[in-house]
Amino acid sequence: MLDWFDVHGRHDLPWQHPRTPYRVWLSEIMLQQTQVRVVVPYFERFVASLPSVAALAAAPLDAVLGLWSGLGYYARARNLHAAARACVGLHGGDLPRDFDALLALPGIGRSTAGAILAQAWGDRFAILDGNVRRVLARYHGVEGWPGQPAVQKRLWEFAQQHLPASRLADYTQAQMDLGATVCTRHAPACSACPLRPGCEAHAQGRTAELPTPKPTRALPTREAVLLLMRDAEGRMLLQRRPPAGVWAQLWSLPEAADEEAARAWFEGHVDGDYAQAEALDPVAHVFSHYRLTMHPRRWRAVASAAAVRDNEDLRWVPRDALAALGIPAPVRTLVQAQFESEQEQET
Known part of the structure; x- marks a missing residue:
């Protein structure tokens, strides 16, 4: 994965230069259910106006929502603002370098907390966003919709097992990049995948079936x-x-x-x-x-x-x-x- 990332990974994303805890956190929240190409201009505009946790905390919510407008899933912006204020009140205006403290902030779940710690500080924490779930489900041939607790538990175990001893920031980005550019939801580019030799879904011809889709129902x-x-x-x-x-x-x-x-x-x-x-x-x-x-x-x-x-x-x-x-x-x-x-x- 790391060898593949060195050649094919994304190294010029705006939150990577500089890669500060605040910029990593903001990018992770924006990237939830939103593609990189959509996020980049919003991210650049956001950090230009609110360059730090303290600036975000001090801004009126209307200003935050104005910068977010059009990106969708607005609860992310409200939680971001509330979390920034909590950081000012509880952590001296900085994001805490502690998993439980991060998890206690509004809008930060297990995967986001792990992504912040791994990318901002190089700490050894796993992530399990949509791209990583898809890669792991195919590689290990995991049956069942990843949203089910039992399936999610298995995927977290695999995510933890695969963590390298070093270069955690690069490895975290590599997983996301592989899922976004190679192991895509539709028509994955298996011929270009560094994991193909050990991939159960590829060996069994089941890349179109895995991960198991969420059960559908008609929308009211x-x-x-x-x-x-x-x-x-x-x-x-x-x-x-x-x-x-x-x-x-x-x-x-x-x-x-x-x-x-x-x-x-x-x-x-x-x-x-x-x-x-x-x-x-x-x-x-x-x-x-x-x-x-x-x-x-x-x-x-x-x-x-x-x-x-x-x-x-x-x-x-x-x-x-x-x-x-x-x-x-x-x-x-x-x-x-x-x-x-x-x-x-x-x-």
Whole structure:
């Protein structure tokens, strides 16, 4: 693995230069369920604005979510911010070089803690992210979905057994690189794999079957009505979402479960006519646990927005302020499209 990594591994990732505990931690959180090519620009922008644990802890959550906006899985950003504050309060503003202390921080599980210790300090800890699970399941011919506790326990045992005596940072990166570039989920490049001679899945012609996929089920569907409202200055009304649930604490458009609830919200906040709303094309978005269809309703300009004033949960936002807020990607796209459409009409 290390010989292969020296020739074929990734050596120029931004979090490797310099490879500090903070940069390793941030990259590991961003890389959860997200590909490297997507993460790189977000990582560079994030560390340029918040270059240390202390800077992250001192930043308002809105600023953190704004930097994260578009990367998805926003609980990662909220946990990152909470963990940074815990580091300031409990560990002198640094990430602790202790497995149990890392594991106690929000958003850090066993694999992430191991990755931080191995890559930042060269300590001898195993990891078991998605790429490594796939490599180990194929190499050892492990049956069963890796999310099952018994299967996961076996994979952790193998991960620990394979740890080298030195070069832990390189070995950790090598495992991730092999899974991402060679032992891929679909059409793995077995001819280029350094583990092929001992791989059970390759020997048995079962690379397409292993690891065992997660049992599938049909995703439930939900509907929502979004309210796009502009004031006399052309600003868009955004509402902060609740502290728990989907898109927690992000800024989004006012939302209601159905048309009746949307009308009630409008009439309770705005001196205008709900019937003047223009129905825009539905917007579909798929979460890990359900499918959401959003039905936008637009008013070119509300007659009077006096009843809606800026507060902690409602804010009139001009176009040039959108980038600083954490806004769900599909909602940001919808809002920006409305600004651009109306600007074109004005010109």
